[in-house]
Each structure stands twice: as structure tokens, then as C-alpha cells.
Amino acid sequence: MGICGLHCDRHCRHYTNIHVPYLENRGITEMRRSTHVAHQVIVLLVCGVIGISSIVGGTVVVSGTSIHGPDSIVATVTLSQANAVSLIERHGIPILTVDQAKISAVVLASPEEFAWLASMKLSPRAVPDGVAEQQGWKPGTDHGRDFHSYAQMTALLQNISATYPDITQLYDLGHSVQGRTIWGLKVTDNPTVEEDEPEVRMCGVHHGNEYMGAELCLLLAQYLTDNYGTNDTITDLVDNREIWIIPMVNPDGHEMGTRENVNGVDLNRDYGYMWGGWGGSPGPFSQMETQVMRVNALENAFVLSLSFHTSAAVVNYIWNYKAQRAPDDAVMVALSNQYGSRTGYDVTEGYDWYQTMGTPMISAMDVEVTLTGQLRPRTQTSKVPGR
Numbered sequence: 001m002g003i004c005g006l007h008c009d010r011h012c013r014h015y016t017n018i019h020v021p022y023l024e025n026r027g028i029t030e031m032r033r034s035t036h037v038a039h040q041v042i043v044l045l046v047c048g049v050i051g052i053s054s055i056v057g058g059t060v061v062v063s064g065t066s067i068h069g070p071d072s073i074v075a076t077v078t079l080s081q082a083n084a085v086s087l088i089e090r091h092g093i094p095i096l097t098v099d100q101a102k103i104s105a106v107v108l109a110s111p112e113e114f115a116w117l118a119s120m121k122l123s124p125r126a127v128p129d130g131v132a133e134q135q136g137w138k139p140g141t142d143h144g145r146d147f148h149s150y151a152q153m154t155a156l157l158q159n160i161s162a163t164y165p166d167i168t169q170l171y172d173l174g175h176s177v178q179g180r181t182i183w184g185l186k187v188t189d190n191p192t193v194e195e196d197e198p199e200v201r202m203c204g205v206h207h208g209n210e211y212m213g214a215e216l217c218l219l220l221a222q223y224l225t226d227n228y229g230t231n232d233t234i235t236d237l238v239d240n241r242e243i244w245i246i247p248m249v250n251p252d253g254h255e256m257g258t259r260e261n262v263n264g265v266d267l268n269r270d271y272g273y274m275w276g277g278w279g280g281s282p283g284p285f286s287q288m289e290t291q292v293m294r295v296n297a298l299e300n301a302f303v304l305s306l307s308f309h310t311s312a313a314v315v316n317y318i319w320n321y322k323a324q325r326a327p328d329d330a331v332m333v334a335l336s337n338q339y340g341s342r343t344g345y346d347v348t349e350g351y352d353w354y355q356t357m358g359t360p361m362i363s364a365m366d367v368e369v370t371l372t373g374q375l376r377p378r379t380q381t382s383k384v385p386g387r
């Protein structure tokens, strides 16, 4: 079974999610100096691997719709019951951090959800804004200074494309609910030709308020293009891979500063494969943004995919929806460990972390990386961050 639940006879596909915390009070200039992050991404780019996926039925629980943004409450909860994480996730409340011992978690809640958490005897306690910002659970008030806006991202991608026409092609992949273009930059030699090369995809900002995902994608695009022809490794990658970079899957949410898209749907729960009706998603691929990602995946035989998230520091690989290991688990672990060893991030199988449904972890190798906003090696080894 190939991507998005549709058969594919070309290649097996591999997907990875990467989570990092919010950028903490750093300007774009300083962040651009942090090109080591681009190196970490390239670690995974180098590897083209083969695997086989399988499908197991899942529970469908439709939860309410709620938009989580700057006004949401960052709260700690006590995981007093064994299924508490699942209860919270199914209720559509974003989980930002789960303690490794699963004793407590940090969530992003509306006032109504805060009350629900209390009614469930999960003992929610609001985290002061200053602490939440310091921990990377909430962007600072000056985050507009630190991150590219949608317009700035568009201008940068267009500039890269114009500067390096021989190795890039900028695609209008489709549009968001509010009509913003979802850009896809293809980086490869002969970019207008579909060559028989392994294809990989990096994307960011499924969650609109997780700004660092776009920044890493832009850093990678800049790094690959700037170093082509002078750096042998980069030149080899560009010549022998088709590298897709999609910095903002959820541009409307990015501009609003909300986790969900403008319809209040968590796009990272809206994918059709093992869709569960969580995060406000009314149906598989119900949103324009995930439909764009689906078409892009069907048009390209991705062998590896990375999806960047924020609020913590972890590399998480398939599966998210079931405990059973993927057939190519050893390859997934090896790849994820390469990334984790260079960044200091925890490496975990998705389900071991906590179960989610309808994520783009849809085929044989899907890795999420949650990036820490501080862009520094992690120091809190006891924390397992949220996606």
C-alpha cells in the first residue's frame, strides 16, 4: 500500500516527522547562521531506503472544532489515568509536551477545554506566559521579528528560484482556504524533467503557529542552492535526488498564528490514511491544504519525507497510530538516530510517544522532527515533546 492509502507500484515510501521548539527570541539573521540545522536535514537526504507498509483499522472519534492561537491557555495537566493522553488527543486539545514517564503533559487549551480538563480530573494549571515562552510552548510577542511572514517567504522562494534557475523550479501546488499559494520548491538538476532519481520531501507548518518549520525549510533551500557546484556533497545530492521543499503547508494558520487552518481543522489529523476524526477534522482530506499535499505525494514517488513541528525536540518515526513496528523499523531507527545524534533530540517511535490518527505518517517511512526553538542541543532529557 502506497501513500495516502492508494496503491503505488513505483517505489515504497518513507516518512519522517521532526519536532523542534519555537525559536526563542532570536532574529532571522542569527537564525540564518544556524546552518548546522540544514546539515541535520541533509543527513536524512542522503539515505534512500525501501520499505513496506501495512494497514490496520482504527477507531473513529469525531471531536469538536477549536482554534488554538495566541489567546489559548498553555496548561500543565496531570496524567492521573492510564488513557489520559489519548483522551486529551481525541478531544482535540493539542498536546505540546508529555513527560517521558507520562506523569504530566503540557497542552494548549481554550477556556472551555480548560474546564473540560478540570472536569476530567486532570488538574489543569495555567502556565504563565513568560514561562511558556521560555520553554518554547508559546511564541514570544515579538515573533514577527524572528520569522518570515508568508509574503517574505514567498519573496525568498521566488528569489532563490530566479537566482538558481538551473537547479530549482518553484511550483504553485494549490491554494489554502483563504487563497494563499502553497509553494513547493523542487531542487534538483534538470528541474523541469522527471528523472529517475530518488525523491524526498521536506515540509513545515502543518501547524500554523509552529513557525520554525518554515524557517528550516527555507534554510535548507538556501543552503542547497548556495552550495551547489562548490560543495561536493551538496552537488551530489542535488544532481542525484529530486528534493521537494514545502515550507508552509498551512499559510493561513501561519498568518493567523493558529495551530489549525482557518476552518479550525488540525491539518496534521486530516490525512486520509488512518484518519480518526481527531483535531476537528470532519473527514479524510477534508481541507484544501491536505488535498494539495496529497496530490503532490501522488505525483512524486517520495522515498523519504520529513515534516517539521515545534514545541520540543524529538525525532519520531512511524507508526503513530499503532504499536506494531513497521517492517523496515531497523532502517527507520538508524535514520532517525543519525538525526537525533547530531541534534541531541530524543528519537522515538510515534505510538510509543502517544497515539495520533490522520497524520501524514502515511506510508513506509515518515519521520517527524520537533525542533526546539532555541536551536541548541537539548538539555532537558526528561522531556518528550509534542507534535
Ligand SMILES: [Zn+2]
Pocket (backbone or CB within 6 Å): 206, 207, 210, 268, 308, 309, 310, 387
Ligand atoms: Zn505540530
